[in-house]
Amino acid sequence: MLPKLPRETLLDLCRRMFVIRHFEESLVPLHDKGVFGGHYHLYIGQEATGVPALSCLGGDDYLFTTHRNHGHLLARGADPKKLCAEILGRVDGYNKGKGGSFHTVVPSLGFLHTSAVVAGIIPLATGTAYAAKALKNGRITVCLFGDGALEEGAAPEALNLASLWKLPVLFLCENNGKYGAGRATSAAQSSTMAAFPLTDLPKAYKVPAQQIDGLDSGTVHATISQAVEKIRRGEGPQFVEAQTVRWPGSETNWPSVAQRTDSSLAWDVSGVPEKVREWYRSCDPLLIFIRELVDAKQATKEEIADIERKVKAEIADAVEFAVASPYPKPEEAAKEYFA
């Protein structure tokens, strides 16, 4: 179901989902060719969670994210050029190449940290929420993390603090574990977490918690906008678990793209390799979203193809910009460890 939003807004959400998808797909060949190294994590398959969820926030709100951060940053309007340059360790990156994929920080968009310690940001998010409450500036904090983060002790400790002090923070747990590696069943149950459903954990600390379908942009938008409203009214923290189906390209140690996305796949997956076809047919949130746009007569197939064409050109420019950007000078390595 589509979010109940004006057509222009829906088309903007569509554009942002395309930006994420094509940005992420462009990184894979760059990594395969050795243009950048290290581990990296893609947001493919979760676009219908992040894009509508972050559209519910105000410009001054704070955000924290984890290693699967590119999609969150782009959903919030990060410049693909500066993000790509950061991932490639270049001087024109958001953090002059010192953060990289794992640690991109964009304070101007409210992103104060990306932590690679999966639950590390959850306490930090309670801290900005505490400050906002103390300073009465009306800002809320959104903390984005995966289901695995709940396995670290920081998560329940922070849920306790947030609930105890009624802090203005939204915990958005993106459980991309349906059919994922290490899962006991197809019901997104982790083989390494005794709590099931995951919402039992926040509920133990009296944090209102809901489990939703993260592939359904309308449900995500309605749930998050209501949660944000409650937080702004002073009701304290909220917890949402959004479930998505893991993109088959992340099944291996390194992401691999068996199928480059094209909006035409929304209506015809016959050319998609059989091994990944089912995901593109029924679990790809971007393709679901554009089918819904067309079915609801909010956009024509041609309009969508046009949006996609422009996004692809924008991402190609971003990659070109990042690859051309120089590396930082060696003497930068031991600078700026103190303010």
Place this chain on the structure above:
Amino acid sequence: MPEQTYLEAIRGGLHEEMSHDPSVYLFGEDVALGGPFGVTAGLAEAFGKNRVVNTPISEGTVMGLAIGAATAGLRPVVEIMFIDFITLAMDQLVNHAAKLHYMSGGQLKIPLTVRVQCGISGTMGAHHSQSLESWLAHVPGLKVVMASNPADAKGLLKAAIRDDNPVVFIEHRGLYWTRGQVPEGEYLVPIGKAVVAREGEDLTIVATAKMLAATLEAAEELSSNGISVEVIDPRTLSPLDVETIVSSVKKTSRLIIVHEAVEKDGIGAEIATQVQQEAFYYLDSPIARVAAPFAPVPASPALEKCFVPGKTEIIRAVRRALNR
């Protein structure tokens, strides 16, 4: 100058900074009740429980909360009850507080002070007596200070709170009830600046926290035997004021480092290396360390007494270095 205890001087520093800057907040277990030793007594009454905040026993998360708050307009002071418990907060301190400024390409500042007390005092055993300053000084992005007397405690704490970096302010529990003169009115002790606590000619001793008093006693006793010892209190361990130490060693040609932490991999090893790099040809004897043995702190009073280095061990090391 009025006399105060080390504990009162710290409390006075907190009081002044909370009055001076409404963004200074205290977080910690029982801080609104004064904490286990009364350091924060009266502050909740003066500034309210919104600014002097009792927290759950969740050291790591409270540290993270303070770091987050520091990125969003507050200037938090976190009390970790015993330095032994800072182990629970090391992820937040090392991975976030210390690195956020650097990893953001200089965009974020973390004006955070961590107050923590350390050391051997009162047979409290291996979970309430450690000295872990060298762990912290090893981390780029953290400043680490240790005060040996009330005046420095107050001035360093005020400087730490005003610093835009995370500063770990390490108090020594065994000094809480010791007295000293504390200047009246506003003053700060600069972070990164050592002080010559006693001038001398024959040998330099660098001593931290509670070891300073033992070292000064040893120096006094040695002076009556014609041995002149210069004593330096580094006050800040990171960034270390190596210049003050090196210029002293260039004068005396001998160096001993005294600390209560275990000797192996302690701050003494770092000081020794830096000094020999800068002043190798001035040295007339090997640089020596006087420190705790490589073992957990024992609980028994009989064992604890011989575990802590004191005047006797310092004098022995000085005589060995001078061959006198």
